[in-house]
Amino acid sequence: MKTGKTNVVSKYNRWGYIFLIPFFVVFLIFQLIPLVNTIYNSFFENYMSGLRRVGPNFVGFQNYSALFKGGDLLQYFGNTMIMWIMGFVPQILLALLLGAWFANPSLRLKGQRFFKTVIYLPNLIMASAFAMLFFTLFADGGPINNMLIQAGMIAQPIKFMSNVWTVRSLVAFMNFLIWFGNTTILLLAGMLGIPADLYEAAEVDGASPTTIFFKITLPLLKPIFIYVIITSLIGGLQMFDVPQILTNGSGDPMRSSMTLIMYLNKHLYSKNYGMAGALSVLLLIITGILSLIVFKFTAKKEAK
Amino acid sequence: MGEHSLNKKQGITSLRIKRILITIVLILISIMCLFWFVLLFVNTTRSNGELGRGFTLIPSTHLITNIKNLYEGTIPILNGMFNSFVVAGLSALLCVYFSTMTAYAVQMYTFKGKKAIITFILAIMMIPTQVTALGFINLVSALGLENNFIPLIIPSIAAPVTFFYMKQYMASNLPPSLIEAARIDGAGELKTFNLIALPLMKPAIAVQAIFTFVASWNNYFVPSLILHDDTKKTLPVLIAQLRSADWLKFDMGQVYAMISFSIFPVIIVYLILSKNIVGGTTAGGVKE
Numbered sequence: 081m082k083t084g085k086t087n088v089v090s091k092y093n094r095w096g097y098i099f100l101i102p103f104f105v106v107f108l109i110f111q112l113i114p115l116v117n118t119i120y121n122s123f124f125e126n127y128m129s130g131l132r133r134v135g136p137n138f139v140g141f142q143n144y145s146a147l148f149k150g151g152d153l154l155q156y157f158g159n160t161m162i163m164w165i166m167g168f169v170p171q172i173l174l175a176l177l178l179g180a181w182f183a184n185p186s187l188r189l190k191g192q193r194f195f196k197t198v199i200y201l202p203n204l205i206m207a208s209a210f211a212m213l214f215f216t217l218f219a220d221g222g223p224i225n226n227m228l229i230q231a232g233m234i235a236q237p238i239k240f241m242s243n244v245w246t247v248r249s250l251v252a253f254m255n256f257l258i259w260f261g262n263t264t265i266l267l268l269a270g271m272l273g274i275p276a277d278l279y280e281a282a283e284v285d286g287a288s289p290t291t292i293f294f295k296i297t298l299p300l301l302k303p304i305f306i307y308v309i310i311t312s313l314i315g316g317l318q319m320f321d322v323p324q325i326l327t328n329g330s331g332d333p334m335r336s337s338m339t340l341i342m343y344l345n346k347h348l349y350s351k352n353y354g355m356a357g358a359l360s361v362l363l364l365i366i367t368g369i370l371s372l373i374v375f376k377f378t379a380k381k382e383a384k
Numbered sequence: 385m386g387e388h389s390l391n392k393k394q395g396i397t398s399l400r401i402k403r404i405l406i407t408i409v410l411i412l413i414s415i416m417c418l419f420w421f422v423l424l425f426v427n428t429t430r431s432n433g434e435l436g437r438g439f440t441l442i443p444s445t446h447l448i449t450n451i452k453n454l455y456e457g458t459i460p461i462l463n464g465m466f467n468s469f470v471v472a473g474l475s476a477l478l479c480v481y482f483s484t485m486t487a488y489a490v491q492m493y494t495f496k497g498k499k500a501i502i503t504f505i506l507a508i509m510m511i512p513t514q515v516t517a518l519g520f521i522n523l524v525s526a527l528g529l530e531n532n533f534i535p536l537i538i539p540s541i542a543a544p545v546t547f548f549y550m551k552q553y554m555a556s557n558l559p560p561s562l563i564e565a566a567r568i569d570g571a572g573e574l575k576t577f578n579l580i581a582l583p584l585m586k587p588a589i590a591v592q593a594i595f596t597f598v599a600s601w602n603n604y605f606v607p608s609l610i611l612h613d614d615t616k617k618t619l620p621v622l623i624a625q626l627r628s629a630d631w632l633k634f635d636m637g638q639v640y641a642m643i644s645f646s647i648f649p650v651i652i653v654y655l656i657l658s659k660n661i662v663g664g665t666t667a668g669g670v671k672e
Binding site: 092093094095096097098099100102103104106107109110111113114115116117118121174178181186187188189190191193194195196197198199200201202204205206207208209210212213214215216217221223224226227230257261265314317318320321324325328329341344345348353356357360361363364367368370371374375 | 406416417438439482486488516538542619623640643646658662
């Protein structure tokens with residue numbers, strides 16, 4: 081009898097494997113093979129010289145050392161980080177503030193749903209179209225300059241697209257606008273998860289709202305905080321659509337807004353596969369390390 | 385009147401002032417979010433001449449003309465919208481169906497190596513698409529699939545994030561007893577999945593279908609690498625093409641109309657379904 085039952089169960093359980101097949105076949109073909117191929121290519125000299133293809137010849141780690149030579153890589157890494165920080169700092173501060181307001185029951189804010197809907201909206205916008213929109217709005221003769229001149233705030237149009245810091249600010253501002261609503265919703269969920277009796281006990285002890293925020297809310301939010309920071313950093317390293325469309329792929333002025341992925345994209349377009357491979361592997365390693373940090377912290381949270 | 389109730393009254397007044405101040409700040413933030421799209425809409429209704437004349441937030445009357453000009457112009461906008469709809473629609477469909485199936489496999493069955501498989505999917509979740517792009521385009525050209533939608537649609541079958549969302553939802557909303565009952569009734573496993581499990585997963589499927597659709601609709605990096613024919617391009621690739629063209633020669637009314645076509649469909653869908661979407665972010669995002 082008993083063996084009969086296990087047989088029936090294992091007959092069902094075979095379907096566990098069958099249902100996994102589509103996922104793993106597609107993963108194997110469209111992710112694993114490309115990944116292996118990318119790593120493989122990073123060890124070969126393989127590029128176009130005019131119309132002639134050079135390579136592929138095995139060159140070991142030469143692509144990697146070429147990547148670090150000349151300082152381009154460091155500069156693009158710096159650009160990416162600067163623009164990420166410029167967008168992320170205001171984003172996390174505003175998200176904390178909004179989260180604290182939405183989570184505070186004694187405020188009984190009206191229209192919360194409306195405000196959440198509005199601040200989340202930019203997250204769904206096509207980033208490339210958004211960048212194109214900003215490019216036309218902030219053009220030398222565009223509506224923003226017209227508005228500022230009509231308001232008498234400036235006499236001459238501001239050349240937004242030819243100044244290092246205005247271009248970087250525009251990229252950072254767009255990233256800020258796209259992501260702060262999402263961050264608010266995440267932090268809010270974390271804040272609502274903090275037990276209400278903790279707040280009540282602190283209030284009974286006479287703690288001010290500021291003390292409560294810094295001594296209770298912030299420490300308890302730490303896991304979600306780290307999750308938000310690291311995932312945003314991983315996303316920041318992948319920054320592409322906005323600066324690519326805004327500067328038409330040039331990263332101008334003087335390649336000061338050229339990001340790592342824009343650099344990768346350039347190599348892919350010019351079919352410089354060796355360098356593209358090395359850069360991809362480098363990005364994979366950085367992302368891997370950052371992801372491990374996320375997993376470590378989220379695993380800790382589960383254990384508690 | 386005691387001192388106590390006076391204090392309380394003051395407290396209520398100061399709370400009311402605080403509430404008003406916060407609401408004002410929230411309204412200002414909302415304006416910061418919406419201003420660009422209002423300006424986009426207004427500019428889409430203005431002719432090229434009017435646009436050159438200065439800034440205004442009052443809509444004009446050239447909306448239809450701009451759309452007509454764009455449609456008759458050199459950018460294959462209708463093709464682009466159709467391509468985007470096909471790619472995003474099929475991606476969303478395949479993604480939710482197979483992610484639910486993968487989640488069902490690890491949630492409803494016990495088999496060897498299940499834990500390792502879950503950990504494995506978690507580990508591959510963070511691999512950015514850009515990192516495998518080189519190998520991906522090599523594969524696509526080796527298979528002769530350039531200018532084809534297949535490499536943009538099929539990969540969505542293996543979507544770790546959607547898988548985890550579905551698994552989470554299934555754990556709390558799909559009791560295994562129900563599946564066992566179906567088995568006793570003699571339904572096959574695939575039939576049980578399609579007819580019992582899928583309908584019960586509808587709310588989660590709807591949320592993830594929207595997210596996948598929007599992500600695919602907005603996707604620029606990969607399509608720009610494999611779609612080269614004008615008639616095959618999706619909207620983001622056409623936007624990039626518009627950007628790299630000598631845009632000063634363009635009728636700006638058409639440029640704004642083009643951007644509108646890329647942005648407003650998503651906004652409209654979002655406003656209709658916003659309740660599910662804003663809630664859906666956190667359900668999938670933070671847990672685990």
